[in-house]
Amino acid sequence: MLKISAIIMASGFSKRMGTNKLFLEYQGKTFLEHVLLLSKKLGFFEQILVISPENLAGISLPEGVKVVLNHDADQGQSTSVRLGTQFASGAGYLYLTVDQPLLDESLFAPLLAAYTTENIVFPVTLEGKPSSPIFFGKRFRTDLLQVSGSTGGREVRNKYPDAWHQVPVDEPYRLADIDTYSDYQKLIANKVEERTRS
Template sequence: MIGIVLAGGQSRRYGSPKAFAQYRGKCFYEYAIAALTPHCTEIVIVARPQDIDRFPSGLHVVTDLQEYAEKGPLAGILTGMHTIQSDWYAVLPCDVPFADDSIIRELQNYRTGHMSVAIEVDGKPHPLLSIWNEGTEPMIRASLETENRSVRPLIDNWVDGQALLDEKPSIFDNVNSPGQIEGR
């Protein structure tokens, strides 16, 4: 399985690239890598062009495929799939620093057909904490070509397994402002 770290967001609400925000002395992207590493043979980070040089040289960092540049997380997932061939891809956005390897392990238990996604405490899918089968690549490409950039509507058609992880709700905390992480 290949790990895809989504680190290409504009971070408008955060005010600076979230991938490099720090929590307890580590960058957010480092938490995503740590969560994926026990389960993935390789990890690719999909980032914005202006941030490529900010990552350490030993990491595999790419930018969106040119034809889908800046078209959101779905473009990042497609780019990761295009970069390294695999049967399965574990996807983790960089702005959920509380996610750990247990979420990937749990998602693997529910991996059956096209994809499996994590389910939030309130029962709504969190589409970016997910595992995708290589067979979804043409569907992602078709969605992007029709300007449908959202991952959430696609879940109803593709999700074959849903992992209910309500015993650890903080893993779903998406950090959108610097003050949000203080006091944790």
């Protein structure tokens, strides 16, 4: 099996939420705990947590997580992508965000089956809309180390459409990003599925 580095990007500012998304709770776990436990269950080659110093304070992490401090998070998501990639030693890189608390192991089976060192794999909704998490094979390492601004890995993805492997997801609500407090209220009320279908 391909040695995949799971890169968890956890140094954003949650401006649209109004409170730190990392520590919001859903079904007894914080968003951060959820993505850390999920990536551990999936048995990736390594787990890399890119996090700001202030977010790291006071949290406990599962054994084996490699922590990379992001001191330049105000420069956009690209800083997390560059740092995570820099410290990754796998044959490919899976980028995970902390604001998808409905991701589960079953969603990753068709994604994992498609990973190679030469492609870009990501889930799409039934309408064909791309989503996170996104995987880049080692072929794209140089490009990922050079991203800038707030778009993160999207600029690399869009540069190489010939390398795309898109995986349709039967339950697109599992891909939902919880970006605002209204989104979070719907999550708690179990109305995220309803929102993604409307």
